[in-house]
Amino acid sequence: MSEGLSYREALREAHRSALAGDARVFLMGLDVGAYGGTYAVSKGLFEEFGPLRVRDAPLSESGFVGAGIGAAMGGMRPIVEIMTVNFSLLALDQIVNVAATLRHMSGGQFSVPIVIRMVTGAGRQLAAQHSHSFDGWFAHVPGLRVVAPATVEDAGGMLSTAVDDPDPVIILEHNALYSTRSKVAPPLPPVPLEGAAVRRPGQHVSIIAYGGSVSKALQAASSLAQEGIEAEVIDLRSLRPLDSKTVLESVGRTSRAVVVDEMWKTGSLAAEIVAQIAEQAFYELDAPVARVCTEEVPIPYARHLELAALPDVSKIVSAVKGLFKGG
Amino acid sequence: MADFRMPSLGADMEDLSLVEWKVAPGDAVRRGDVIAVVETDKSAVEIEVFDSGVVGEILVQAGSSVPAGTILATIETGESSSPSASPPVEAPAAGESPAPVEAPPAPVPGPVPKRVRMSPAARKLARELGIAEEGLQGSGPRGAVTREDILAAAEAGKQGPQAGMRKAISAAMSRANREIPHYYLSSTIDLSPSTEWLKAHNADRPPEDRLLIGALLIKAVAMAVRKVPELNGHYIDGAFRSSERVHVGMAVALRQGGVIAPAIFDADQCTLEELMRRLKDMVSRAREGRIRGSELTDASITITSLGDRGCDEVFGIINPPQVAMIGFGGIRQGPWVLDGAVVPRDLVTASLSADHRVSDGHRGARFQATLAKRLQEPEKL
Numbered sequence: 001m002s003e004g005l006s007y008r009e010a011l012r013e014a015h016r017s018a019l020a021g022d023a024r025v026f027l028m029g030l031d032v033g034a035y036g037g038t039y040a041v042s043k044g045l046f047e048e049f050g051p052l053r054v055r056d057a058p059l060s061e062s063g064f065v066g067a068g069i070g071a072a073m074g075g076m077r078p079i080v081e082i083m084t085v086n087f088s089l090l091a092l093d094q095i096v097n098v099a100a101t102l103r104h105m106s107g108g109q110f111s112v113p114i115v116i117r118m119v120t121g122a123g124r125q126l127a128a129q130h131s132h133s134f135d136g137w138f139a140h141v142p143g144l145r146v147v148a149p150a151t152v153e154d155a156g157g158m159l160s161t162a163v164d165d166p167d168p169v170i171i172l173e174h175n176a177l178y179s180t181r182s183k184v185a186p187p188l189p190p191v192p193l194e195g196a197a198v199r200r201p202g203q204h205v206s207i208i209a210y211g212g213s214v215s216k217a218l219q220a221a222s223s224l225a226q227e228g229i230e231a232e233v234i235d236l237r238s239l240r241p242l243d244s245k246t247v248l249e250s251v252g253r254t255s256r257a258v259v260v261d262e263m264w265k266t267g268s269l270a271a272e273i274v275a276q277i278a279e280q281a282f283y284e285l286d287a288p289v290a291r292v293c294t295e296e297v298p299i300p301y302a303r304h305l306e307l308a309a310l311p312d313v314s315k316i317v318s319a320v321k322g323l324f325k326g327g
Numbered sequence: 328m329a330d331f332r333m334p335s336l337g338a339d340m341e342d343l344s345l346v347e348w349k350v351a352p353g354d355a356v357r358r359g360d361v362i363a364v365v366e367t368d369k370s371a372v373e374i375e376v377f378d379s380g381v382v383g384e385i386l387v388q389a390g391s392s393v394p395a396g397t398i399l400a401t402i403e404t405g406e407s408s409s410p411s412a413s414p415p416v417e418a419p420a421a422g423e424s425p426a427p428v429e430a431p432p433a434p435v436p437g438p439v440p441k442r443v444r445m446s447p448a449a450r451k452l453a454r455e456l457g458i459a460e461e462g463l464q465g466s467g468p469r470g471a472v473t474r475e476d477i478l479a480a481a482e483a484g485k486q487g488p489q490a491g492m493r494k495a496i497s498a499a500m501s502r503a504n505r506e507i508p509h510y511y512l513s514s515t516i517d518l519s520p521s522t523e524w525l526k527a528h529n530a531d532r533p534p535e536d537r538l539l540i541g542a543l544l545i546k547a548v549a550m551a552v553r554k555v556p557e558l559n560g561h562y563i564d565g566a567f568r569s570s571e572r573v574h575v576g577m578a579v580a581l582r583q584g585g586v587i588a589p590a591i592f593d594a595d596q597c598t599l600e601e602l603m604r605r606l607k608d609m610v611s612r613a614r615e616g617r618i619r620g621s622e623l624t625d626a627s628i629t630i631t632s633l634g635d636r637g638c639d640e641v642f643g644i645i646n647p648p649q650v651a652m653i654g655f656g657g658i659r660q661g662p663w664v665l666d667g668a669v670v671p672r673d674l675v676t677a678s679l680s681a682d683h684r685v686s687d688g689h690r691g692a693r694f695q696a697t698l699a700k701r702l703q704e705p706e707k708l
Contacts, residue, residue: 255446255448255474282447283447283448283450283451284447285447285448286446286447286448286449286467286473286474287446287467287468287471287473288468322468323467323468324467324468
């Protein structure tokens with residue numbers, strides 16, 4: 001086994017310690033039990049904790065998310081895994097109309113301490129029904145916390161914090177991240193569910209990204225540094241609430257911003273961030289704000305078309321260069 | 328067809344840099360339109376066209392430096408083809424009832440003043456640093472002016488133009504002192520009639536409508552010089568040409584250092600209110616670097632005033648090719664003999680520096696006396 005911990009293992013360890021530390025915690029979802037999870041996050045947990053704590057659910061997202069919400073209201077601490085974000089749409093009613101609203105509608109008498117993990121993003125040739133990004137749709141909804149861990153440390157640490165949170169937390173796990181590794185050892189410390197992070201400091205341009213786009217932004221920044229452009233890379237980490245302060249402060253320093261988002265550009269989370277920059281940092285801008293988003297097509301199956309549709313390092317580099325001389 | 332040439336914008340300014348075209352070939356222009364911006368040693372100057380027509384060929388590109396007189400562009404002035412030429416106006420014959428007024432032909436839109444393409448951050452910084460936006464060269468996306476460009480302009484402003492202006496002033500003043508045999512006259516004038524009149528005039532007016540004493544001094548000079556035309560005009564190539572019109576140059580100190588003296592045209596014909604308005608406009612434009620070329624070159628006499636700096640008298644060096652400079656010291660209360668008694672009055676010392684090649688002390692004294700008399704009758708200004 002390689003050194004350190006993978007994103008997948010960090011999540012597994014966080015599940016393990018949550019299951020071991022709190023009898024109210026259980027994991028539920030499609031193939032999370034005997035099969036070990038579609039992305040092998042829960043591999044071994046079924047054997048370790050048994051079928052009551054690691055529960056295979058029937059193929060009904062609305063049903064098992066709803067059951068999770070009911071269990072949470074009944075005093076349990078469920079973690080529900082949804083195989084891909086595309087399928088979460090079947091449970092959108094439960095998430096938006098029930099989980100997000102009950103604290104408000106009951107005047108604080110009920111809370112819904114559920115964690116809903118879902119796999120998001122493209123890049124694995126899984127075609128249009130398994131590859132989309134709807135991060136901004138969830139980030140739109142008051143009553144939800146939405147996080148998109150981009151690092152091994154955040155994956156494990158945010159899950160631990162989310163399990164203890166008294167309100168519904170959506171964790172968006174980009175499929176390209178499961179095998180990324182970090183030289184850390186379990187147990188990972190809990191990580192707050194709010195606050196963006198500056199992953200690389202720089203003074204010429206802010207590249208704002210989250211989830212699976214952060215590593216692309218960092219690679220673009222390295223490449224730009226060789227040409228004398230020092231990019232600051234902001235990892236949003238939490239999509240709701242958004243840490244606008246960190247974004248605006250960064251743009252205040254650099255006067256330029258490129259937002260990277262795997263959503264389609266129209267109505268994307270990037271659109272919200274650009275709007276906030278325009279509203280609150282207009283006079284700091286030295287160039288128009290740019291976005292690198294997914295092309296407005298259902299994600300293609302063909303490898304070359306899929307790659308062409310997605311944000312990548314060279315698109316980020318050229319968007320950044322477009323904000324400078326001769327751009 | 329007419330030529331649009333690089334104007335001569337003052338003594339000893341040889342290289343003038345064309346920084347911006349405000350028109351393109353095919354644009355309609357009318358006499359008086361500002362169509363180019365030229366950077367002199369002193370400041371950026373807007374250049375007017377003297378012919379109406381259509382811009383033909385642009386012969387000198389923005390960014391080039393050329394000597395005065397160089398043809399910058401051609402203006403097609405063909406009578407019939409010119410879309411901006413006004414149709415000749417025929418006076419209606421006597422007795423004929425005036426024809427119903429026809430709607431005038433739609434005016435040819437002049438060149439729309441081009442907004443400088445500039446980032447919000449750059450615009451904010453430019454305002455903070457007092458950098459004029461006109462004529463800035465942008466290095467950002469699609470030629471936009473960026474913060475870096477403003478910082479560069481601010482840096483250049485600290486060295487270049489100011490050093491350039493010093494050089495220009497040095498050249499012009501050295502030449503003036505070398506070539507012009509100056510003579511100087513000075514008179515202390517009882518200004519109380521003017522200051523009292525001004526006090527009464529301003530009493531019931533809101534601050535923005537009030538006059539300053541400067542407007543009265545300019546008008547008095549402009550009227551007095553009409554009586555002594557040897558002081559109003561230009562000495563060029565060994566000959567003096569008196570000016571029909573009185574364009575009074577006002578020395579304006581610039582914040583970044585240096586001085587320019589843009590003209591108030593036909594100051595003798597202006598009401599005091601009009602003079603006041605133009606004076607305010609002139610000073611603010613001078614400090615923003617938005618003075619037109621003709622305003623810098625066409626003054627026929629110049630006034631300098633250092634009264635607000637506490638000087639009692641100022642003997643200026645004539646600004647060639649003009650032949651006279653009027654200096655005003657500060658207005659102060661002092662003892663004055665009036666009807667055999669010493670009384671406190673508002674006093675000002677007016678001085679005349681004049682070109683002895685053109686006028687003699689006798690004529691200069693006539694001017695001084697006329698000026699003093701004008702200021703005793705402020706209601707007639």
